[in-house]
Amino acid sequence: MTTRIRDVLDVLETAYPPSFAESWDAVGLVCGDPEATVRRVLCCVDPVEETVEAAVEQGAQLLVSHHPLLLRGVNALPADDPKGRLLHRLIRSGVGLYCAHTNADTANPGVSDALAARLGLTVTGPLSPHREGADTGLGRIGTLPEPEPFEEFVRRVAEALPTTSWGARGAGSPRRLVERVAVCGGSGDSHLETATAAGVDAYVTADLRHHPAAEHLARADVPGVSVPNLVDVAHWASEWPWCEQAADILGGALPDTVEVLVSSCRTDPWTVHAHGRATESGRKPE
Structure with a gap:
C-alpha cells in the first residue's frame, strides 16, 4: 500500500484540526506535493537548518514541525535568504514541510x-x-x-x-x-x-x-x-515532548511501510550557561 503526503496530512489534521489555529497563525503544508509517496517522516519543533538537513540525510519525504517557517507574509524567498535557503533545500531534496502550531497547542x-x-x-x-x-x-x-x-x-x-x-x-x-x-x-x-x-x-x-x-x-x-x-x-524543551506525541499518533495510524522518527536535534538557541559571582540578598554586586 502506497502512502502519500496527503494521507499523512489527513492523520495530522484529524489530530490537530487547522480550525483550532489562531487567526494570525500559519499552519498546514508549506511545500511538497500532496501526491508524493512517503516512506519516512521526521517530527521536530523548529524548521531550521539542523532539522532540514536531518530530514534530508535520514531520507525523509516529509518534515513535520511545530513552529511555522513562514509565520509572517513575504514577497520573495531567494536562496540567499535564510528561510529561502531552507525552502529551496527542501524542494530540491523532495522533502515536504508541514507545520502544526497553535492547532497543536489547543488540541x-x-x-x-x-x-x-x-x-x-x-x-x-x-x-x-x-x-x-x-x-x-x-x-x-x-x-x-x-x-x-x-x-x-x-x-x-x-x-x-x-x-x-x-x-x-x-x-x-x-x-x-x-x-x-x-x-x-x-x-x-x-x-x-x-x-x-x-x-x-x-x-x-x-x-x-x-x-x-x-x-x-x-x-x-x-x-x-x-x-x-x-x-x-526553555521554550524548545517545553514543546519537544510534542514531537513524540505526533510521532506516536502518526505511527499508530499509518501503515508499517512508513517510518516515523523524532528529531534529536537540540534547536534551542541558547548554547552557553554560566554562573556569575554570588551576592547576598539585598546587596549590590561589587
Whole structure:
C-alpha cells in the first residue's frame, strides 16, 4: 500500500484540526506535493537548518514541525535568504514541510498534554478551555501522584525534559508542597492570572519575563490570594515532548511501510550557561 503526503496530512489534521489555529497563525503544508509517496517522516519543533538537513540525510519525504517557517507574509524567498535557503533545500531534496502550531497547542491531546505526561501529571482538564466544559484549549491542569516539595518538583521538571543551557528555574518557596500543577508549552506568561485563578500549587511554562513573574509573586502578600510557584524552562524543551506525541499518533495510524522518527536535534538557541559571582540578598554586586 502506497502512502502519500496527503494521507499523512489527513492523520495530522484529524489530530490537530487547522480550525483550532489562531487567526494570525500559519499552519498546514508549506511545500511538497500532496501526491508524493512517503516512506519516512521526521517530527521536530523548529524548521531550521539542523532539522532540514536531518530530514534530508535520514531520507525523509516529509518534515513535520511545530513552529511555522513562514509565520509572517513575504514577497520573495531567494536562496540567499535564510528561510529561502531552507525552502529551496527542501524542494530540491523532495522533502515536504508541514507545520502544526497553535492547532497543536489547543488540541486534545496536544502540546501541553505531552508536557504534562513527561512530568508525571494526571491531566484533569485545560488551563484555558476553548469554552466552558471543553476538553480543548491552551495549557493543562494535572496532579502529581503525591505531594512533593517545590525544590524536588523543579528537579523533576529538569530531569524530565531535554537538557538545555536554560535548564529549569523555580520561583517561590522551595519547601512549598506541590500537588496540583498547571503547564503550558511555549510562552505562557499571559496565563499567570489564569493559573492563579485555577488554584494550582505550581505553574510550568517557558519564556517567563522578569516583571510579570515578580509582580505575580508579589501578590502572595495580598490577603486571601494564593499564587502558584513558577517554573520557567526553555521554550524548545517545553514543546519537544510534542514531537513524540505526533510521532506516536502518526505511527499508530499509518501503515508499517512508513517510518516515523523524532528529531534529536537540540534547536534551542541558547548554547552557553554560566554562573556569575554570588551576592547576598539585598546587596549590590561589587
